Amino acid sequence: MLNRIKYELISLLRNKIVVFWLMGFPVVLGTLFFVAFGSLADSEQDYSDIRVAVVKKTEAPEGFDEMMNALSGKDGSVSDGENPLFEIVTDKEDTARALMEKGELEAIIYVDGDVSLEVPYGAGGIKAGIVKSVLDTFKSRYEIISSAAASHPEKLPPIIKEAERETNYIKSESNSANFDPYVQYFYNLLAMSGLMGSMMGMYCAINHQANLSALGARVEISPLSKFKDILSSLIATLLIHNVFLNIASVYLVYILGIKFGVPFTIIIAVNFLSSVIGDSLGCFIGSIGGLKDGIKNALLLACSLGLCFLSGLMFGGMRLIIEESFPLFNRINPAALIVDCFYSVCVYGNYEKLISNIVILLIWCALLLTGSMIMTRKRKYNSI
Amino acid sequence: METVVKVERLVKRYKELIALDHLELDIKEGEIFGLLGPNGSGKTTAINCILSLLTYDKGEISVFGKKLCAEVKKDIGVVMQNVAVLDELNVRENIDYFCGLYISDKALRKQRVDEVIAFAGLEGFEKFRPKKLSGGLLRRLNIACGIAHKPKLIIMDEPTVAVDPQSRNKILEGIEELNRQGATIIYTSHYMEEVEQICSRIAIIDKGRNIAEGTKQELKKLIKNTETVSVEAAGLTEEQLETAKNMPHAYDCKYDGKTLTLLYSGGKHNLTRLLDYMHKEEIPIGRVYSLLPTLNDVFLEITGKELRD
Ligand SMILES: Nc1ncnc2c1ncn2[C@@H]1O[C@H](COP(=O)(O)OP(=O)(O)O)[C@@H](O)[C@H]1O
Numbered sequence: 001m002l003n004r005i006k007y008e009l010i011s012l013l014r015n016k017i018v019v020f021w022l023m024g025f026p027v028v029l030g031t032l033f034f035v036a037f038g039s040l041a042d043s044e045q046d047y048s049d050i051r052v053a054v055v056k057k058t059e060a061p062e063g064f065d066e067m068m069n070a071l072s073g074k075d076g077s078v079s080d081g082e083n084p085l086f087e088i089v090t091d092k093e094d095t096a097r098a099l100m101e102k103g104e105l106e107a108i109i110y111v112d113g114d115v116s117l118e119v120p121y122g123a124g125g126i127k128a129g130i131v132k133s134v135l136d137t138f139k140s141r142y143e144i145i146s147s148a149a150a151s152h153p154e155k156l157p158p159i160i161k162e163a164e165r166e167t168n169y170i171k172s173e174s175n176s177a178n179f180d181p182y183v184q185y186f187y188n189l190l191a192m193s194g195l196m197g198s199m200m201g202m203y204c205a206i207n208h209q210a211n212l213s214a215l216g217a218r219v220e221i222s223p224l225s226k227f228k229d230i231l232s233s234l235i236a237t238l239l240i241h242n243v244f245l246n247i248a249s250v251y252l253v254y255i256l257g258i259k260f261g262v263p264f265t266i267i268i269a270v271n272f273l274s275s276v277i278g279d280s281l282g283c284f285i286g287s288i289g290g291l292k293d294g295i296k297n298a299l300l301l302a303c304s305l306g307l308c309f310l311s312g313l314m315f316g317g318m319r320l321i322i323e324e325s326f327p328l329f330n331r332i333n334p335a336a337l338i339v340d341c342f343y344s345v346c347v348y349g350n351y352e353k354l355i356s357n358i359v360i361l362l363i364w365c366a367l368l369l370t371g372s373m374i375m376t377r378k379r380k381y382n383s384i
Numbered sequence: 385m386e387t388v389v390k391v392e393r394l395v396k397r398y399k400e401l402i403a404l405d406h407l408e409l410d411i412k413e414g415e416i417f418g419l420l421g422p423n424g425s426g427k428t429t430a431i432n433c434i435l436s437l438l439t440y441d442k443g444e445i446s447v448f449g450k451k452l453c454a455e456v457k458k459d460i461g462v463v464m465q466n467v468a469v470l471d472e473l474n475v476r477e478n479i480d481y482f483c484g485l486y487i488s489d490k491a492l493r494k495q496r497v498d499e500v501i502a503f504a505g506l507e508g509f510e511k512f513r514p515k516k517l518s519g520g521l522l523r524r525l526n527i528a529c530g531i532a533h534k535p536k537l538i539i540m541d542e543p544t545v546a547v548d549p550q551s552r553n554k555i556l557e558g559i560e561e562l563n564r565q566g567a568t569i570i571y572t573s574h575y576m577e578e579v580e581q582i583c584s585r586i587a588i589i590d591k592g593r594n595i596a597e598g599t600k601q602e603l604k605k606l607i608k609n610t611e612t613v614s615v616e617a618a619g620l621t622e623e624q625l626e627t628a629k630n631m632p633h634a635y636d637c638k639y640d641g642k643t644l645t646l647l648y649s650g651g652k653h654n655l656t657r658l659l660d661y662m663h664k665e666e667i668p669i670g671r672v673y674s675l676l677p678t679l680n681d682v683f684l685e686i687t688g689k690e691l692r693d
């Protein structure tokens with residue numbers, strides 16, 4: 001088995017296409033992004049004084065006003081020299097909409113029994129994202145608080161304290177995060193490199209299946225067990241993929257100096273996840289019988305680029321547009337999930353979100369790998 | 385002698401098409417067994433069934449008296465019809481890779497790889513990648529990958545297709561050498577000359593059916609034809625042709641205005657008798673051939689069509 005892994009590694013490393021797409025491409029594209037955004041990114045971004053409107057149609061839920069007051073500095077909690085997170089511009093819907101159209105407003109918060117949010121179409125994201133995160137946190141806490149109040153009133157104080165702490169945390173994180181709005185393109189770049197690895201995953205499947213290639217047939221007539229066969233190939237692929245991704249990341253972070261805003265260990269971890277998801281995707285599509293290799297390749301390219309497009313690789317606002325019109329898709333699009341892993345740490349400092357993203361990604365991997373297994377399990381074929 | 389591969393009443397369909405129709409094979413230890421048939425006759429399908437790559441509809445297959453399992457696979461070496469090597473690995477690495485599927489001991493493997501490189505005449509090309517090899521060398525690499533682990537049974541599916549004559553001879557000699565070293569060999573081909581040259585026993589198949597089986601002498605006895613005589617002689621008269629046709633032992637006569645071809649069944653001195661007659665008639669003659677029957681004649685006589693298309 002070690003022998004196999006060794007040769008799988010050698011053949012991957014010598015495969016120019018693999019090396020280009022997995023290492024060269026992110027480096028080249030990363031450099032292009034860097035050059036293109038370089039000047040823009042230099043200007044310091046300030047994430048305080050986010051202009052919002054609060055339109056109340058009903059009485060606000062308990063605690064909402066207090067939170068908004070705290071975050072907009074109306075309760076005097078913000079010391080001098082420090083800007084509050086929000087600036088509440090108006091409470092009139094018409095004024096708010098007019099302002100938003102002119103681009104002078106980041107978000108409208110509606111209070112209508114529930115609390116909901118409207119952001120400008122195609123919003124650049126970070127500021128609107130901050131508002132949304134604040135509201136989400138409030139809502140989830142609110143549910144916990146109100147249900148706790150009903151059943152276990154004695155647990156209420158610590159929960160409220162926790163919620164307050166978290167609100168402050170978001171605020172401080174958002175305020176201090178040295179966040180470059182263009183970094184999302186680099187997040188996407190890494191997500192794409194992860195998904196691009198699906199091409200290697202595809203060959204894992206194709207080269208080990210008698211009905212898919214002569215090489216597969218040749219290996220299947222040997223005494224080696226199929227499980228060991230595919231496993232060794234997957235290990236080699238994942239290994240190479242991670243090495244490449246991390247080299248690309250080192251290049252982006254330490255050579256180009258792009259501020260990902262997350263610890264490098266997180267980048268390594270997310271890279272690992274995206275390599276697993278990419279390879280599983282490739283393995284899955286590669287396992288489909290009756291398709292030509294070229295078609296599978298095209299399918300994979302379309303898949304990885306398509307998913308990355310929808311998560312904002314080419315146009316940063318895409319993710320938010322989807323978030324507004326079809327949020328579920330952002331919850332399941334692997335590329336968006338990978339990007340969101342970075343986001344949740346960098347922008348919101350929210351490790352819970354990170355973990356939920358990771359869980360969804362792992363579910364994806366499990367589904368794809370199970371699917372591939374089902375398709376490849378059979379050792380005898382009707383026709384090859 | 386012990387049976388190595390036994391195939392009984394094997395039926396394989398691809399949807400409507402019946403690729404194997406109650407095929408029977410019985411391959412004994414120490415043989416070079418030839419599976420001869422035209423393209424599309426079902427040779428590869430039969431091999432894939434024996435190797436358990438394909439499902440089949442009916443029949444029984446056993447290898448070394450057992451159903452195919454990992455244990456049995458260890459003793460089989462396969463050279464597939466399509467070259468299956470890794471493009472990114474060089475010659476030595478490819479052989480080591482495939483040998484590694486069978487032998488995990490590193491030292492032993494190195495020895496085997498060295499042996500097979502010498503055997504296949506690949507010295508000097510060890511660092512070459514498959515793309516840089518000529519067709520013949522690539523085939524030899526494919527063979528080396530299949531036999532490096534010294535299997536007891538070697539199955540070769542048309543290993544000489546698209547190979548230059550020099551490489552082909554080298555391959556055929558190699559196969560005989562492997563057989564001398566003790567391996568049982570199944571060799572499929574649609575080239576009857578190759579099969580005649582090296583195989584100790586031959587099964588001829590067509591449309592998935594056995595049509596004849598035996599040593600080449602046995603096969604040739606199956607048919608009427610024992611000798612084919614051709615004489616270049618222009619402008620024979622009807623009368624002369626009639627006499628030629630009625631020569632003793634001749635059963636068929638063809639004349640295209642230039643060459644007279646007579647098919648004989650048994651008898652001696654057939655050529656001399658014909659030439660004597662022509663001499664007497666003072667017919668000027670050009671080149672003269674007398675051919676013994678080939679497997680092609682066997683195939684032709686049994687199926688009514690040429691082996692080669
Ligand atoms: N995968 C397949 N699907 C359908 N028909 C096939 C398939 N493989 C082979 N055949 C048909 O089965 C017959 C036998 O093919 P094959 O075993 O490859 O012949 P040979 O190896 O003797 O040239 C041919 O008619 C061929 O067209």
Ligand SMILES: [Mg+2]
Binds near residue numbers: 428429
């Ligand atoms: Mg064939």
